[in-house]
Amino acid sequence: MDQDMCSLFCFSADIISTVEFNYSGELLATGDKGGRVVIFQHEQESKNRPHLRGEYNVYSTFQSHEPEFDYLKSLEIEEKINKIRWLPQQNAAHFLLSTNDKTIKLWKISERDKRAEGYNLKDEDGRLLDPFRITSLRVPVLLPMDLMVEASPRRIFANAHTYHINSISVNSDHETYLSADDLRINLWHLEITDRSFNIVDIKPANMEELTEVITAAECHPHQCNVFVYSSSKGTIRLCDMRAAALCDRHSKFFEEPEDPSSRSFFSEIISSISDVKFSHSGRYMMTRDYLSVKVWDLNMENRPVETYQVHEYLRSKLCSLYENDCIFDKFECCWNGSDSAIMTGSYNNFFRMFDRNTRRDITLEASRESSKPRATLKPRKVSTGGKRKKDEISVDSLDFNKKILHTAWHPKDNVIAVAATNNLYIFQDKIN
C-alpha cells in the first residue's frame, strides 16, 4: 500500500461494464455496453525501461453479443456484457465466458501467425484449380505471417434464464460453471449447451410476495462442490452441492446483525450486497454493500471479521442518492493476489484500496487530469467536516455520474485495472 501507483494506459470505448484479468494476468478482458469484448495483452518488459513493467496493448476485439428483441414480452434484451470470466488455460488458445442479461457464450481466442502456402488444388487467391491441369505435386509450406488473433464462439448457452443474469463463475473442476440471475442459479457443463441444472430457485409462488433477490454468486476457488450467493437483504448463503440436487437450503448463512442505532428507511437498500468474491486462499470471502466492504471468515457466520468504510460520508445523503437512483449502483470489489489488500470503487472516479495487515487505506482518482502517464498518483481525500483543507474535495462537489463500478487486480503483480465509465485505466506500482 505504500507503493506509489503510476498510470500506464488509458483507453476510450463504450461504457465499460466488466473488467477481468485471466489466470496468469497476461490478458485483460473488458466488456462494454455495446456488447463488445476487448482483450489486452501484457507485453514483456522492454529492455530500455527496465524499471517499468510492460504495457498492455490491444490483443483482440470482437462483438460478443448483439441486441435482441424478446417478441413474447415486447422487450429489448440489452447486449451489454454483464460479466466476463476466463477459463484456465489448457492449450495455446484462450477461452472466456461472456454474458449479457440472457445468454452466455464461450469464446475461443486463438492466434494465427503462420499460413500455408503452396496448395495444389487452389491458387494463391483461393480459386480452385482444374485438377487436370496439375502436372506435379508439392507439399504446402507454413510461412510466418503477421499475428492474427481470432475469436470464435464455441458454445452458446441460451434460454435458461427468465431474469437478468448478474453473475457467472467457473468452477474449480474446470468442467462446470454457474450462472445466476435475480431468482435462480443454474449449473452448466461447458460442453453441453442444451440443458443446465437449476440449483437454486428463490422465486415465490406469488410474485407479489417477492421481497428478496439474488445479487451475486461465485464458486469456491478450490472446493468444486461449494458456492455462495448474496442477496438484496445483505445476506450470503453458502451451499454445498453434495447435500442435495436443489440447493435451496443453505449450509451456511452469513448475516451481520443490524445496528439498531443506524436504522432508517434506507437500511435495507444499503445493505444489499452488490458483489461477493472469495479470497484466493478460499478461506475468506468479501462482500460489497453500498457503503462498505466486509471480509468474512467462512467459519464464522454471525458477523464479518473485517469491515471497511468506503464512503461513509454518503450516509447523510442517502435520501438524495435514493432520488437520483445512485443508491442502486452496484459496485464490485476485488482481492489482490496475496489476499493482503482489497480494492473497490466509489464516485467522482475515486477508488479505494485497503491493506488488511496495516489497516491503512488510500483513495485514488482515475482521471486523465490527475494521472499523466508514468506520473505517480496522488492520494485524494474527501472532506467531511466543515472546514475543507486544501486539496480536499467536499462531499457536495463529488460527481455522482463518474462512478467506478468495475475494478480488477492482477492475480500476481501489483497491477490494477480500473474502469471509469468509458475509460480503462491500468495502474502499476513502481519497481524501485
Place this chain on the structure above:
Amino acid sequence: MFAKGTKRKFSDPGEEPALGAELGPVVRPLSSTYSLQRQSLLDMSLIKLQLCHMLVEPNLCRSVLIANTVRQIQEEMTQDGTWQIMTQALAAAQCPADRLVATEVLCRPSEALAAAQSPKPLPAGPEEEEEEEEEEVVVAAAMEEDVDSEANPLSSSSFLPAPFGAEPGWEDEEDDSEDEDSEECPSDAEDVPDSRRGDQVFGTFEIKHPAPPPDPALEELFSDVDPSYYDLDTVLTGMQSTPKMGPYDLLDSLSPHAAPALSTGTSCRSDLNELDHIMEIIVGS
C-alpha cells in the same frame, strides 16, 4: 448536486425515546416534518415503481428494494395509527362514487383496525431521532409538491358524510368536480396545529387503502405516468398485464393486509380503469 433543502429540525425533542416507549407501541409522537419526509419518500418510491422503463425489462432488484421501502413506510404508518386515520378520512371522502369501492370499505374497517393494532416490531425511539438526523437533505421537488398540495387539504372532505351505497362510475366528470370542490373549499375545522397533524398531513396523502376514486391531486401527480404499469406483479416481472389497476392499487398488492377482494374486483376494474386512464388524460394534465 444535491437539492438545497432546509435542515430538518426535530420539533418534539422532549417527547422522544423513553417516553415513546412508555406510551406504548402505537402512539409515537411524530414531528410533522418527519411525517412529511416519510410522505415524500413514499410518493417518490411509488413514482419510481411506476416509471420503470418499458423498453427494456426493469431491474428487478431495484424494484424489489423500492417495493420493500414502500412496505416499510406503510407498516410504520399503520403502526403509528396514521394509516388508519388516513384510511378513515379517505373512506369518508369517497363520495357519490363507487359501489365497488364503498363495499370494500364496508368490509375493511375492522381489518384496517386489526392491522393497525397488531403489534409490529418497531425500531425503538432513539432510532427515529437518528434517522431524522441522518436524512438532512430534503428532497426539494417532492417537498414543494407536498407543500403546495397541502394548501388545499383533502382532509376537509373527511367531514363529508360517508356515502355508501352510491352509484358506481367513479370516473365520472361529476366525481372529479365534486372532489375538486371539496378539496378547494377550506374547512375551518382543518385549521389546526400539529395536534391534528394526522389529518393535515394526510390531506395530501394520496395513498389509499382500499382502491381510490379519481383524485385530482393524484391525477396531477400521475398525469404523465404510464398507467399500464400499476400492477406490482407487472412491475416485478416487466410484463404488461391486462388488468389495469388504479395507481395506488399497487399498495394493495404490497400490503400484507390487502383484501382478497382485489382479485374479485379486478375484472370489473379493468374496464373502469381504462376509462379512468382516459379521464386522467383529458382532465388531469
